[in-house]
Amino acid sequence: MDYFKASLQLHEELKGKIGTYNKIDIKSLADLSMAYSPGVAQPCLAIAESPANVYKYTGKGNLVAVISDGSAVLGLGNIGALAAIPVMEGKAMLFKKFAGLDSVPICLDTQDTEEIIKTIRHIAPVFGAINLEDIAAPRCFEIEEALQDLGIPVFHDDQHGTAVVVLAGLLNAAKVVGKKMEDLRVVINGAGAAGTAIAKLLKCIGAGKDDICYSVKDVIMCDSTEVIHRERTNLNESKHELLEFTNLENRHGKLHDVLEGADVFIGVSKAGLLHADDIRMMAKDPIIFALANPTPEIFPEEAFEGGAAVVATGRSDYPNQVNNVLCFPGIFKGALEAGATSISFAMQLAAAHAIADCVEVPGRDLIIPSPLDLNVAKNVAAAVKLTALKSMPEAV
Helix, strand or coil: CCHHHHHHHHHHHHCCCCCCCCCCCCCCHHHHHHHCCCCCHHHHHHHHHCHHHHHHHCCHHHEEEEEECCCCECCCECCHHHHHHHHHHHHHHHHHHHHCCEEEEEECCCCCHHHHHHHHHHHHHHCCEEEECCCCCCHHHHHHHHCCCCCCCEEEHHHHHHHHHHHHHHHHHHHHHCCCHHHCEEEEECCCHHHHHHHHHHCCCCCCCCCCCCCCCEEEEECCCCECCCCCCCCCHHHHHHCCCCCCCCCCCCHHHHCCCCCEEEECCCCCCCCHHHHHCCCCCCEEEECCCCCCCCCHHHHHHCCCCEEEECCCCCCCECCHHHCHHHHHHHHHHHCCCCCCHHHHHHHHHHHHHCCCCCECCECCCCCCCHHHHHHHHHHHHHHHHHHCHHHC
């Protein structure tokens, strides 16, 4: 099946993938008077008197804004706000399907960091949470960090959602090959939003003393130039920060130079970077997460030919698809149900363990549950909600 052609036809026929619906049916003047004027004045006054009532009398507690500037859409790059709309509509559709959350796609016609921050602050009162999507690094880091004081969760899914699903898969892959997480040497190719977040989660950067977190032995980061090491003079601030906890031996060279002896390769970069011989250089029973889409860094067939023990990709036509839909519906659902004001490191860990636990008996072709498994979002939401409630002052 030609999915590109079929998708184009589908979007043309439907004029987009989402719509709105009414929770009540206006059949009489009495219905109109309660839903709108004059009756609607009463919930307005109740909210004006006590702002917390907004969660009682409106849909704010079940409403997510999916916000993008179109600067890093899928593998397509900077295609702008208009061209990003189909992806944001798709995200809204998945929120509804897997978590029952309403959401609104918002594509901003600016890529100015301060303008984006200001705009989100202005529209935030309507929403219970903000999902930042497809915003290029390092701007995405700055925007997310600046908005943590909004009083509602602000979460960049391309960073943390990807990292959570990768961690879930790696927890189970380590079981399959009989290795401990804390013994793993990991090479990550791609030092943008996803790669940075994966590195932080695998090294437990941000974990609290009570968080169940298995920090891997070492992570070596590579960007489009070479290994990120301490002598490089062309690193931006976010890449400098990576050196605080990665590349502990300060190794130099290209990607292929640091694969030797590595237990895990995680690619969030571009197609066709690796070959079977590269996999043969790695440690016994290497784990390969080749997540570039639509064409991975190495196809599973060639990776297995080189001796890979477990292979994951971002594609739905191979086993072990690393798909963010396993994370974001449940993590937002749990955060909203708990009334959380942010999505903490502990909540991300809880989500990863909940996803991993959905696979009862991990195997080579089953380290991650199916993205169509409706139980995953339920389990993630329950774990995230419980973790959030435990951290709230009233729970102490």
